[in-house]
Amino acid sequence: MEAAICTLVTQFKMHAGSEGSSSTLSKDEFHKLVATQLPNYVKNASDPGAIDQLMGSLDENNDGELTFSEFWQLIGKLASKQGGFTQ
Template sequence: MESAINALVSGFKAYAGRDGSSDTLSRDEFYRLVSSELSNFIKKADDPAAIDQLMSSLDKNNDGELNFLEFWQLIGQLASKHGRFSQ
């Protein structure tokens, strides 16, 4: 599990650092991350409108970016669905 956490943190920082801050994902960074890394887990991963809606649902502080904790919500949701754990 440690390697999975390392991979998630490293992946987040790799995408987050492209447009500026390595602490947040911009809309474009989030779109690139989802379409490149999560396309088998997220329906319509190549649809910008669907990704905008997904990002908006995760962006709890409404700043137009996702910090790691906001992003982590998505990972938890995807893992729960993939593992067929009850919500």
């Protein structure tokens, strides 16, 4: 599990900061991360409209960027679905 956490943090940091803040994901950074790292887990990962909608559902403070905590919600949802823990 430690390797998985390290990978998640590394991927977040690698994608964050190419535009604006190095501690958040912009819309474009989030789209690139999802398209390259989660293409089989996120439906319509190549559809910008679907990614915008997904980002909006995760962006708790509506600032147009995702913090790691906001991004982590997606990881939790995907892991729960993969494990069959969703209702």
